[in-house]
Amino acid sequence: MDNVTGNRVLIFDTTLRDGEQAPGCSMALNEKLRVASALRDLKVDVIEAGFPAASPGDFDAVQTIAAEIRGPTICGLARCHAGDIERAWQAVRPAERPRIHVFIATSEIHRTYKLQMAKEEIIRRAVESVRLARSHCTDIEFSAEDASRTEPSFLAEVVSAVIEAGATTVNIPDTLGYTVPDEFSDLFQYLARHVKGIDKVVLSVHCHDDLGMAVANSLAAVRAGARQIECTINGIGERAGNCALEEVVMALRTRAGHFGVDCGVDSRRLYPTSRLVSSITGMHVPRNKAVVGENAFAHESGIHQDGMLKHASTYEIMRPEDVGISRSNLVLGKHSGRHAFRDRAQQLGFSLDEEELNRAFAEFKALADRKKELFDTDIEAIIMNTDAGASGPWTLEELHITAGTGKIAAGAVRLRHADGRVINEAAVGDGPIEASFKALERATGIAMELCNFEVRSVSMGEDAQGEVTVTVDYNGSSHRGHGISTDIVEAGAFAYLDVINRVCRQANATEQKQEAPAGVARA
Numbered sequence: 001m002d003n004v005t006g007n008r009v010l011i012f013d014t015t016l017r018d019g020e021q022a023p024g025c026s027m028a029l030n031e032k033l034r035v036a037s038a039l040r041d042l043k044v045d046v047i048e049a050g051f052p053a054a055s056p057g058d059f060d061a062v063q064t065i066a067a068e069i070r071g072p073t074i075c076g077l078a079r080c081h082a083g084d085i086e087r088a089w090q091a092v093r094p095a096e097r098p099r100i101h102v103f104i105a106t107s108e109i110h111r112t113y114k115l116q117m118a119k120e121e122i123i124r125r126a127v128e129s130v131r132l133a134r135s136h137c138t139d140i141e142f143s144a145e146d147a148s149r150t151e152p153s154f155l156a157e158v159v160s161a162v163i164e165a166g167a168t169t170v171n172i173p174d175t176l177g178y179t180v181p182d183e184f185s186d187l188f189q190y191l192a193r194h195v196k197g198i199d200k201v202v203l204s205v206h207c208h209d210d211l212g213m214a215v216a217n218s219l220a221a222v223r224a225g226a227r228q229i230e231c232t233i234n235g236i237g238e239r240a241g242n243c244a245l246e247e248v249v250m251a252l253r254t255r256a257g258h259f260g261v262d263c264g265v266d267s268r269r270l271y272p273t274s275r276l277v278s279s280i281t282g283m284h285v286p287r288n289k290a291v292v293g294e295n296a297f298a299h300e301s302g303i304h305q306d307g308m309l310k311h312a313s314t315y316e317i318m319r320p321e322d323v324g325i326s327r328s329n330l331v332l333g334k335h336s337g338r339h340a341f342r343d344r345a346q347q348l349g350f351s352l353d354e355e356e357l358n359r360a361f362a363e364f365k366a367l368a369d370r371k372k373e374l375f376d377t378d379i380e381a382i383i384m385n386t387d388a389g390a391s392g393p394w395t396l397e398e399l400h401i402t403a404g405t406g407k408i409a410a411g412a413v414r415l416r417h418a419d420g421r422v423i424n425e426a427a428v429g430d431g432p433i434e435a436s437f438k439a440l441e442r443a444t445g446i447a448m449e450l451c452n453f454e455v456r457s458v459s460m461g462e463d464a465q466g467e468v469t470v471t472v473d474y475n476g477s478s479h480r481g482h483g484i485s486t487d488i489v490e491a492g493a494f495a496y497l498d499v500i501n502r503v504c505r506q507a508n509a510t511e512q513k514q515e516a517p518a519g520v521a522r523a
Ligand code: KIV
Pocket: 018, 103, 143, 144, 145, 146, 171, 173, 174, 175, 176, 206, 208
């Protein structure tokens, strides 16, 4: 049906916009930039970098990504308000390929209760907004929010009007994750029959996962003519999340004969990108998650193992290496050299510059002294962690803990600040974690409230590293930090200090902005 892209399905990644909207998934600017670089390497077609009018932080992130990431289209979201559209345009303008994405809700429920607008008013606002956006930029996407619960005839009217006004992509969201595959397919076929000019635009699909059907619904839409899929890494997003990019891409690839379409994603980057997003957001990927979960390629039962030894195709429909998971899980140890470490890192999908390699290799050697065997997951954790904690200003030099049954725990820390100060502090607590956290707060003068503490084993064995993720409230906003170590109390201290460092860096950046003369910070 769609003549614009032929058999090519465009992958529109909204991890940095819809994904970031999920509770606990907000990311700092440098983290968004790392995710955007990973998405470029994954070769997605469009990166929705944020909602520029939502906050100055969102605006900065979209503008920075637009200025720095070359290759994919960079898109900014806007409501059908002139102010939002101007902000979105200013933010995406530096991109090689900018796109403005405007949206308005069309369903009766949203018209009545949320917008209090009549149908005519919705069409007028949509058309005016698309025209305004089009006066700035040639690539305009329009979304009819809650499209799947909109009367099909009204939806067709809205879509026809925005195409006439200059929209180049029209997105049909299942905002509430309410539809089912055959119903959604019927809706796309209905639009194909009733919308004038539909063959001149890219028809897009955007599904949420409230009933666990986001991927299935997106694929049904592709069968019915959609040629852009909106999705997020690991399926993160509002409520139950969005269509998972890795799942929908591997479904298109593994069942290419059925779908008959291509997409440009480099599937070998799926696993490293999934790990990166999970480590930055602190949203762990369940072990049994399709495509990128730890067990996705593990064969436990004897019958399956026997089949696998005879021929992998007996129990495998995809090869782990096709999604960037190494089959060998080679074990490195303390005699492994820099070369072997770099090779392994490369095979795991990390391209490290000299400085990053030096830092990660030093960590690897330190860990190899404490731990007999290092698995791929250890290497991944080292690389992610050295990257994340690279920017200080505080470094933990020493941590001493005394704790025991029926005893008050005591923690002492020695911290070094980037400006040269060295602080020693001690505190007591109900247990070793509380004692060490209080000592860190005293030493840095930053008091926070711990909301969540999670620990998981990075690899196998008694000497496995523990990865701690803490969620902390500071001055009314929520922050997350990570730490890894073979000692989980130390991992906890690293995670808490990670948050303290983020808070310090944020305060520093705000001070610098305030000191800068008006207009210098960012246009
Ligand atoms: O779910 C939704 O409807 C959206 C739109 C803004 C595209 O995220």
